[in-house]
Every structure is written in structure tokens, then in C-alpha cells.
Amino acid sequence: MHILSNTPLQPFNTFGLAANSSGFCLLEDINTLREALPLAASANVLALGGGSNVLFCEDYEGLILKNALQGRTVRESDDAYHLHVMGGESWPELVDWTVAQGLGGLENLALIPGTAGAAPIQNIGAYGVELAERCEYVEFIDFDGGGLHRLSREECRFGYRDSIFKGELQGKVFITALGLRLEKQWQPVLDYAPLSELAYDGAEPHQISELVKSVRRAKLPDPSLLGNAGSFYKNPTITRTAFDALKEGYPDLPGFIQADEQVKVPAAWLIDKAGWKGKRLGGAGVHQHQALVLVNYGQATANDVLTLARQIRDDVEAKFGIRLVPEIRLIGASGEFSL
Ligand SMILES: Cc1cc2nc3c(=O)[nH]c(=O)nc-3n(C[C@H](O)[C@H](O)[C@H](O)COP(=O)(O)OP(=O)(O)OC[C@H]3O[C@@H](n4cnc5c(N)ncnc54)[C@H](O)[C@@H]3O)c2cc1C
Incomplete structure (x- = not known):
């Protein structure tokens, strides 16, 4: 495990605020995470994904664990595709990948910045779809005992921009992986005004994701520019x-x-x-x-x-x-x- 000291956080938050962290560790595998666990008791440990939903108000006095766990697998059952996605995977790249494979279900959530591991935390949502509707389970390691746990969708207590990870589990766990269930009987969600123009028979996931992306690009500032x-x-x-x-x-x-x-x-x-x-x-x-x-x-x-x-x-x-x-x-x- 390699811990960097006095690390500038500007490249690690999309707001681009200048702040430093007294400790910083890039987690590319679960073993490194396990090595870091003994420090969790004494250091303020903060899990960080893409830094697209945080504001560093002061220099951070503790250890930031940046999620870089990579990998995804797909299992097929009679009625669905089941994705197991490691937490450090890029969410927007994951959505693009599913759409390119012809898998429907995530297209309305295209271009939301951040990591797959952070997606359940505030139950990301856009254009009529929330992560909760596609989530099968969330896996995490708890800082206390170091055990690997899996919570079902119901146990995650998802709400509007909310979940158990923003409540009683905040600061106590590191999300390592996310399980998603994409139905084979895919139904487009086109209730939201800009998408209703696609409400005809035969609209494909890629058409929806392209429209979502173009609407988002027109409405929202690109964090890499602003x-x-x-x-x-x-x-x-x-x-x-x-x-x-x-x-x-x-x-x-x-x-x-x-x-x-x-x-x-x-x-x-x-x-x-x-x-x-x-x-x-x-x-x-x-x-x-x-x-x-x-x-x-x-x-x-x-x-x-x-x-x-x-x-x-x-x-x-x-x-x-x-x-x-x-x-x-x-x-x-x-x-x-x-x-
Ligand atoms: C331009 C823009 C558009 C956006 N649009 C939307 C939108 O349409 N809908 C929406 O819901 N959100 C939106 N967001 C917010 C953001 O993209 C999401 O909240 C995203 O899920 C954050 O992911 P992240 O990896 O950047 O999380 P971070 O910002 O790194 O972390 C967010 C929180 O999760 C915790 N955390 C991160 N990773 C882990 C982990 N592995 N284990 C435990 N805790 C962890 C952090 O400690 C922090 O509390 C937008 C943001 C931007 C900049």
C-alpha cells in the first residue's frame, strides 16, 4: 500500500477546488483496501470516487481512499442480464458499454459523471429513472470488521437522492461493487418531456442515450471546462x-x-x-x-x-x-x- 502525504485534491474533484489531503491512497485492488483497514480506526477515512458530488471546504486531515477497482462481468438468466461492476468503473462509460452491447435499462442515466461505486450512494437519477430501479445489490467492506457484505436493493433503503449509505453507513464502509439487473423485456422510459419525441414503437436504447446526452450537453456545464x-x-x-x-x-x-x-x-x-x-x-x-x-x-x-x-x-x-x-x-x- 502506497500512501501519499499532503496530496493536492484539485484533480480529484470536478468543482476544481484547491485543497490538500494529509493522506491519499489509490485503491486498485481489494488487498490494498484490506491493508488500509487498520488505519481506518485511527485516521479519518474518506472513500472517494470521481469527486463529482463533493465540495472540499477545507484541507482534509485524514486518509482518502480513491476507488480505482476495475472490472465487470455479465451473467445471463432466463429474463435478465445481471452485471457485476467493480466500484471504480466509470459510470458514464459503463452506460455507453451496455448501450453498445444492445442492453437496455441504463440509457436514461447516460453521461452522469462519477464511479459505479458511488452511484447507489445518492441513488443517482435522471430523466425518469433512478439507479434503485436497476440495482440488484451493493457490495462493500466495512471499516470496522473488514468483512465483505452484500445488501439487496431493499436493504439499501433507496429514496430520492438518498440511501442507507448516506445515512447510518456513511463513513463506515467502502463500496467495492454494484450488481445491476437489466431486464430482457426492456421497456423504454420516455415520460420526461425531451424524451417523449421518441415515444413510438421501435425506439432503441442507443437512440435514447444519444438524446439524453445531447440534452445534457446543452443544459449542463461540462466539468472539464467549467x-x-x-x-x-x-x-x-x-x-x-x-x-x-x-x-x-x-x-x-x-x-x-x-x-x-x-x-x-x-x-x-x-x-x-x-x-x-x-x-x-x-x-x-x-x-x-x-x-x-x-x-x-x-x-x-x-x-x-x-x-x-x-x-x-x-x-x-x-x-x-x-x-x-x-x-x-x-x-x-x-x-x-x-x-
Ligand atoms: C455535471 C454533473 C451532472 C450531474 N448530474 C447528475 C444527475 O443527473 N443525477 C444525479 O443523481 N447526480 C448527478 N450528478 C452528481 C454525481 O455525478 C453523482 O452523485 C455521482 O454518483 C457521484 O459519483 P462520484 O464517483 O464522483 O462520487 P464522489 O463525488 O467521489 O463521492 C460522493 C459521495 O460518495 C462517497 N463515496 C464515493 N465512493 C464511495 C465508495 N466506493 N464507498 C463508499 N462511499 C463512497 C463519498 O465519500 C461522497 O460522500 C452530476 C454531477 C455533475 C458534476
């Missing part, structure tokens, strides 16, 4: 009563009815309506086409991003009575950092 971590905030859910009351003042407020008389409101609409789209603070800014995405214009500091994020949150709360909660994980010197 640092960002995707949606900064979750879409909030409010009661039906609160939604109806807000709608009186803002008749154009969009809302999506959920179970239990709750309504999900697009955070992008709230931020845009509050006048933040395109605004800048220091080296950070709100993307000019997508108000939910904060960006790094090149020299942003964590303080720039956090100050901007706080101002947006407070202003949205003052105007609409809704408090936004970050979707991305804010990481401080020894772990959690609150906004």
Missing part, C-alpha cells in the same frame, strides 16, 4: 397546503405531486425566480443556463462557493419559506461540514 458538481441543492418537498398557498403568489410555480399529499418543487425554479441565475461571487457563480448548478470560474475558493450557497439558501427561504438542503456532500477537515 468546474461544478452538478445540482448543488436537492429539489425540496413541501406539503400540498404550503404549495397551494405559494401558488397564489406565484401562479407559474411548478410542482410534482408525490405520495402523502407532498409536492416536489424544482429548486432551480426557486433560485432562478429569486434572481440568482448568472450571479457571481468571487470566483464562484450560478450557471447562466441552469440555476441549480454553482460553478467555478477558475479561481473560486471554498469560501466563495459557501458564501454564495448560503446567500442563495437564505434568500430563497426569505422569499418562499422553503429551506434548501445541499445535494452535494460538503467535506471539512475531518469529515462533515455544514452550510
Whole structure:
């Protein structure tokens, strides 16, 4: 096991923020992970994938384990293809590969950055599909005992941008592999507006993934050109009563009815309506086409991003009575950092 000290994290987070980690180890095999486990008790250990859903708010005082576990296998049963994917595999490359093999099921999740191992953590989702619908199991090693465990989809307790890995297992496990089930009786999911133009008999997974990619490229900044971590905030859910009351003042407020008389409101609409789209603070800014995405214009500091994020949150709360909660994980010197 080779542990690097005082490692710059800028190349390892898509926001491109400058921070250092006191310890850093690239995990290319499970044995290296097992060797690192004794350190987990004394060092703050942080599992890291592609760094596309994190904000390093301070230098990290601990050991970062960067997932580089590679490999994928496919098993066939009567009605499905079962993929076993190692956690360090690139998610967007995995989706492209399945589509190229003619396997349907992941096409709506094309071009979401990051690793397969991180996909279950916030139950990635886009264009009407969530990982939970394709996940068969998640495998991980726990930092305490070092055992290899497998949780079924039900045991992962998936929710909207949520799972057991963001809750009671956060910071306690390292996800090594992901099991996916892709049905042979593939059904396209085309409810989301830009995809409905493909709602005719015979649409293929590759057509859907190409359309998803072109819509995403048009709407979202490419992190290799403009640092960002995707949606900064979750879409909030409010009661039906609160939604109806807000709608009186803002008749154009969009809302999506959920179970239990709750309504999900697009955070992008709230931020845009509050006048933040395109605004800048220091080296950070709100993307000019997508108000939910904060960006790094090149020299942003964590303080720039956090100050901007706080101002947006407070202003949205003052105007609409809704408090936004970050979707991305804010990481401080020894772990959690609150906004
Ligand atoms: C341009 C852009 C667009 C995006 N679009 C979407 C979208 O449409 N839908 C969506 O859901 N998300 C989206 N995201 C967010 C992001 O792509 C996903 O959350 C992705 O799954 C993060 O993967 P990662 O490997 O980069 O995770 P990281 O950012 O490295 O880590 C995220 C969290 O998971 C933990 N973690 C990572 N790997 C492991 C592991 N092996 N074991 C245990 N814990 C681990 C980390 O500690 C951290 O808490 C977008 C991001 C960007 C930059």
C-alpha cells in the first residue's frame, strides 16, 4: 500500500477546488483496501470516487481512499442480464458499454459523471429513472470488521437522492461493487418531456442515450471546462397546503405531486425566480443556463462557493419559506461540514 502525504485534491474533484489531503491512497485492488483497514480506526477515512458530488471546504486531515477497482462481468438468466461492476468503473462509460452491447435499462442515466461505486450512494437519477430501479445489490467492506457484505436493493433503503449509505453507513464502509439487473423485456422510459419525441414503437436504447446526452450537453456545464458538481441543492418537498398557498403568489410555480399529499418543487425554479441565475461571487457563480448548478470560474475558493450557497439558501427561504438542503456532500477537515 502506497500512501501519499499532503496530496493536492484539485484533480480529484470536478468543482476544481484547491485543497490538500494529509493522506491519499489509490485503491486498485481489494488487498490494498484490506491493508488500509487498520488505519481506518485511527485516521479519518474518506472513500472517494470521481469527486463529482463533493465540495472540499477545507484541507482534509485524514486518509482518502480513491476507488480505482476495475472490472465487470455479465451473467445471463432466463429474463435478465445481471452485471457485476467493480466500484471504480466509470459510470458514464459503463452506460455507453451496455448501450453498445444492445442492453437496455441504463440509457436514461447516460453521461452522469462519477464511479459505479458511488452511484447507489445518492441513488443517482435522471430523466425518469433512478439507479434503485436497476440495482440488484451493493457490495462493500466495512471499516470496522473488514468483512465483505452484500445488501439487496431493499436493504439499501433507496429514496430520492438518498440511501442507507448516506445515512447510518456513511463513513463506515467502502463500496467495492454494484450488481445491476437489466431486464430482457426492456421497456423504454420516455415520460420526461425531451424524451417523449421518441415515444413510438421501435425506439432503441442507443437512440435514447444519444438524446439524453445531447440534452445534457446543452443544459449542463461540462466539468472539464467549467468546474461544478452538478445540482448543488436537492429539489425540496413541501406539503400540498404550503404549495397551494405559494401558488397564489406565484401562479407559474411548478410542482410534482408525490405520495402523502407532498409536492416536489424544482429548486432551480426557486433560485432562478429569486434572481440568482448568472450571479457571481468571487470566483464562484450560478450557471447562466441552469440555476441549480454553482460553478467555478477558475479561481473560486471554498469560501466563495459557501458564501454564495448560503446567500442563495437564505434568500430563497426569505422569499418562499422553503429551506434548501445541499445535494452535494460538503467535506471539512475531518469529515462533515455544514452550510
Ligand atoms: C455535471 C454533473 C451532472 C450531474 N448530474 C447528475 C444527475 O443527473 N443525477 C444525479 O443523481 N447526480 C448527478 N450528478 C452528481 C454525481 O455525478 C453523482 O452523485 C455521482 O454518483 C457521484 O459519483 P462520484 O464517483 O464522483 O462520487 P464522489 O463525488 O467521489 O463521492 C460522493 C459521495 O460518495 C462517497 N463515496 C464515493 N465512493 C464511495 C465508495 N466506493 N464507498 C463508499 N462511499 C463512497 C463519498 O465519500 C461522497 O460522500 C452530476 C454531477 C455533475 C458534476
